[in-house]
Amino acid sequence: MEIIASAPGKTILFGEHAVVYGEPAIAGAVNKRATIRLKEASDVSIFKSNDLGFEAELDTVAKRYRLKKGKPGIIKYILEILHKCHDHSPIELDLSLDIPIGSGLGSSAAVTVATLAALFKYQRKKFNKSFIAKKAHEIENNVQGVASPLDTRVSTFGGLIYLSKDKKISKFDTNLKSSFVIGYTSKRGNTGRMVKSVKSLKNRNPMVVNPIIKTIGKITDEAKIAIIKKQEFKLGELMNINQGLLDSLGVNTNELSRMVYLARKAGASGSKITGAGGGGSIIACCPRNQDRVFKALSYHDNAIKVNFSNRGVFVKEIR
Numbered sequence: 433m434e435i436i437a438s439a440p441g442k443t444i445l446f447g448e449h450a451v452v453y454g455e456p457a458i459a460g461a462v463n464k465r466a467t468i469r470l471k472e473a474s475d476v477s478i479f480k481s482n483d484l485g486f487e488a489e490l491d492t493v494a495k496r497y498r499l500k501k502g503k504p505g506i507i508k509y510i511l512e513i514l515h516k517c518h519d520h521s522p523i524e525l526d527l528s529l530d531i532p533i534g535s536g537l538g539s540s541a542a543v544t545v546a547t548l549a550a551l552f553k554y555q556r557k558k559f560n561k562s563f564i565a566k567k568a569h570e571i572e573n574n575v576q577g578v579a580s581p582l583d584t585r586v587s588t589f590g591g592l593i594y595l596s597k598d599k600k601i602s603k604f605d606t607n608l609k610s611s612f613v614i615g616y617t618s619k620r621g622n623t624g625r626m627v628k629s630v631k632s633l634k635n636r637n638p639m640v641v642n643p644i645i646k647t648i649g650k651i652t653d654e655a656k657i658a659i660i661k662k663q664e665f666k667l668g669e670l671m672n673i674n675q676g677l678l679d680s681l682g683v684n685t686n687e688l689s690r691m692v693y694l695a696r697k698a699g700a701s702g703s704k705i706t707g708a709g710g711g712g713s714i715i716a717c718c719p720r721n722q723d724r725v726f727k728a729l730s731y732h733d734n735a736i737k738v739n740f741s742n743r744g745v746f747v748k749e750i751r
């Protein structure tokens with residue numbers, strides 16, 4: 433029996449970091465995915481990724497995976513799943529990824545969601561998307577130390593979603609008139625590290641940082657109205673204010689700033705960091721000039737035109 437599972441990456445329009453402290457957020461699944469192929473192995477469990485150049489094998493005595501090739505990185509999420517959810521019976525697992533890693537596009541969430549779906553299907557477990565989203569959030573939390581359910585919910589359910597303060601999801605109509613461009617640098621971010629740095633800033637300056645977190649939540653609620661009313665220029669203006677507050681939380685970098693201002697100069701109605709920051713990506717709202725913004729960002733860095741994908745995780749037995 434061979435199982436294939438796939439889950440989309442994501443981009444956050446509003447609310448990153450504030451969502452960790454219970455504020456709402458808006459994020460969309462993007463047309464970049466993580467795919468897991470899983471089948472029975474002969475005698476020892478191995479998993480590999482030709483895309484990422486790593487291979488690991490289960491040490492049957494220590495019951496731990498030993499890395500034979502490549503660096504740990506994103507496979508920490510898969511290892512955590514195999515450690516917590518698998519009985520160590522021999523399996524062969526292969527990861528392919530067309531989401532740039534550490535770029536704020538939810539590679540960790542997509543890999544986690546796709547791996548859980550493939551493993552539960554292989555184990556003939558009864559599960560639904562809500563169960564996958566819940567377990568995936570637990571795995572991201574365990575690996576990163578702190579994680580909101582945002583990334584893993586978007587990767588599981590797909591679409592463009594509003595995550596409320598009480599963690600309820602509501603979906604927007606994804607054929608927004610606006611189009612979006614994502615710019616990403618080769619300088620990777622690390623979500624766990626950035627979330628911890630905001631947490632310590634907040635602990636040192638609660639009277640200053642708490643109102644900033646709350647204001648980001650208010651911006652997200654204003655943006656929800658602007659999306660529903662298709663007010664693209666208002667959306668861009670709110671992105672710019674959100675960017676200023678992310679800068680104040682210390683998650684901005686020179687490279688991200690350069691792309692933010694380049695996108696605005698090329699005609700975006702607004703632009704901001706998307707994801708954890710500290711590297712990774714920016715998102716630009718382009719009611720007009722999408723090609724000009726795409727070209728401007730592609731000149732020094734990398735850029736993708738974003739179509740929100742309604743397709744969340746999917747899993748099937750292929751033979």
Ligand SMILES: Nc1ncnc2c1ncn2[C@@H]1O[C@H](COP(=O)(O)OP(=O)(O)OP(=O)(O)O)[C@@H](O)[C@H]1O
Nearest residue numbers: 505506533534535536537538539540622623707708
């Ligand atoms: N070249 C690489 N190969 C494998 N793993 C990597 C590589 N570069 C970074 N990693 C690891 O991949 C993980 C990326 O997860 P992280 O959550 O930081 O990024 P992301 O999910 O892509 O972005 P975000 O969470 O902001 O949307 C980190 O644990 C990082 O250590």
Ligand SMILES: C[C@@](O)(CCO)CC(=O)[O-]
Nearest residue numbers: 448449579580582707708
């Ligand atoms: C920075 C953050 O808000 C989004 C990372 O993509 C962390 C999280 O929500 O877990």
Ligand SMILES: [Mg+2]
Nearest residue numbers: 538540541623
């Ligand atoms: Mg992540």
